[in-house]
Amino acid sequence: MSRSAHPAGPRHADVLTEGHYSAPAADLNVLDEKVWARTVTRDEDGALTVGGIAVARLAEEFGTPAYFLDESDFRARCRAWADAFGPDADVFYAGKAFLSRAVVRWLKEEGLNLDVCSGGELTTALGAGMPAERIAFHGNNKTVAEIERAVEAGVGRIVLDSFQEIVRVAHIAQRHGVRQRVQIRVTVGVEAHTHEFIATAHEDQKFGIALADGQAAEAVRRALSLDGLDLVGIHSHIGSQIFDMAGFEVSARRVVQLLAEVRDEHGVELPEIDLGGGLGIAYTSEDDPREPHEIAKALSDIVTRECEAAKLRTPRISVEPGRAIVGPTAFTLYEVGTIKPLEGLRTYVSVDGGMSDNIRTALYDAEYSVALVSRTSDAEPMLVRVVGKHCESGDIVVKDAFLPADLAPGDLIAVPATGAYCRSMASNYNHALRPPVVAVRDGEARVIVRRETEEDLLRLDVG
Numbered sequence: 001m002s003r004s005a006h007p008a009g010p011r012h013a014d015v016l017t018e019g020h021y022s023a024p025a026a027d028l029n030v031l032d033e034k035v036w037a038r039t040v041t042r043d044e045d046g047a048l049t050v051g052g053i054a055v056a057r058l059a060e061e062f063g064t065p066a067y068f069l070d071e072s073d074f075r076a077r078c079r080a081w082a083d084a085f086g087p088d089a090d091v092f093y094a095g096k097a098f099l100s101r102a103v104v105r106w107l108k109e110e111g112l113n114l115d116v117c118s119g120g121e122l123t124t125a126l127g128a129g130m131p132a133e134r135i136a137f138h139g140n141n142k143t144v145a146e147i148e149r150a151v152e153a154g155v156g157r158i159v160l161d162s163f164q165e166i167v168r169v170a171h172i173a174q175r176h177g178v179r180q181r182v183q184i185r186v187t188v189g190v191e192a193h194t195h196e197f198i199a200t201a202h203e204d205q206k207f208g209i210a211l212a213d214g215q216a217a218e219a220v221r222r223a224l225s226l227d228g229l230d231l232v233g234i235h236s237h238i239g240s241q242i243f244d245m246a247g248f249e250v251s252a253r254r255v256v257q258l259l260a261e262v263r264d265e266h267g268v269e270l271p272e273i274d275l276g277g278g279l280g281i282a283y284t285s286e287d288d289p290r291e292p293h294e295i296a297k298a299l300s301d302i303v304t305r306e307c308e309a310a311k312l313r314t315p316r317i318s319v320e321p322g323r324a325i326v327g328p329t330a331f332t333l334y335e336v337g338t339i340k341p342l343e344g345l346r347t348y349v350s351v352d353g354g355m356s357d358n359i360r361t362a363l364y365d366a367e368y369s370v371a372l373v374s375r376t377s378d379a380e381p382m383l384v385r386v387v388g389k390h391c392e393s394g395d396i397v398v399k400d401a402f403l404p405a406d407l408a409p410g411d412l413i414a415v416p417a418t419g420a421y422c423r424s425m426a427s428n429y430n431h432a433l434r435p436p437v438v439a440v441r442d443g444e445a446r447v448i449v450r451r452e453t454e455e456d457l458l459r460l461d462v463g
Ligand SMILES: *Cc1c(COP(=O)(O)O)cnc(C)c1O
Pocket: 094, 096, 097, 115, 138, 237, 239, 240, 241, 276, 277, 278, 279, 320, 321, 322, 323, 324, 420
């Protein structure tokens, strides 16, 4: 049976209705620098290298599947964000995208702050030496124990997410004899995802306190009245993988309106405004993310303009990119296992990982790219679906992509832009062993999160 290639597009109606792929790239061997970490290139043998090390060597030393993270790219992105926003603004890396002690040290060295949203993330941050005042604590249901630890540690801000939490944090702070710096998270009635945003009815979610019906103004009233709280600003986070700045524009305008109301009612000008994260990255060649300096300029222009109109002093802006910093810096390396061609449809390529190391495709219908990286090939492009080894037909890593038709078991393929929300959302489904994260820099590769072992799994299973 011959494997079917689709160089000119789909042949069958069901492929048309199911797939969302464009024509294959003119040359599948070319690595689109938009989706790959900065030091990724092919060596003279055609093998992909990162930080100067070829994937065959990485696979041999660290096994597959594994995440390889380009440390110099990560650091460069941190600096780009910090430089773009400058000394009058703050950049908080959203730790939930991917956090480890090495990452905390890089952030600290590159001058970034850090968002955490659980006791585990807080412990990691503090344990790796992030100064508490550079940590912000988020979450819609922080436990009392978590709040206690955050207050005791002296975190720079707690982002209050509900009326109960306003009282809870105030009590705990008072008991510790401190005034805790806090922001209030509001929902501005905007939800943004990728190229679209919707400006009505998105108070219908678990996070934050609604602006629309005066709830946020009431939350400010209560926070200002409590001795344990030092209310320093308003926080808003509108979505994820956003390219269009229009959602931020509406969000900033509404938050500034609240700041003006607070000034009119209480005679207080809150000094900070946090516009959240959610800035998009390129997962495929079709995505066109903006550079940090463009984003910084757009956000600062919007806030400045709105504040001038409201006759407010411009507050200190903060942002919280997670994906935009770590996402593009890593790729997942897999070994091809079985290959199942379906004549006229597509070819299923099974890899040695799957939804346990990348749940985003199953969870969000996320799009990814993939490339053959252990060698180049002049074979025709074939339409593939890259799937994992789990007992679940939704176990898809890359829904629609093209790989060379001579792909064979044992080849190494890599999925770029897996730095964010892949290792951090990884699971042990089917008792899979979560893959390691290996940092690569200047010809050296170092494990920063080791691969799980069966002993790790058995240690939790206490019989
Ligand atoms: C998830 C989250 C972020 C980071 O989102 P990215 O898409 O990774 O940039 C920032 N702030 C808050 C409050 C979040 O919940």
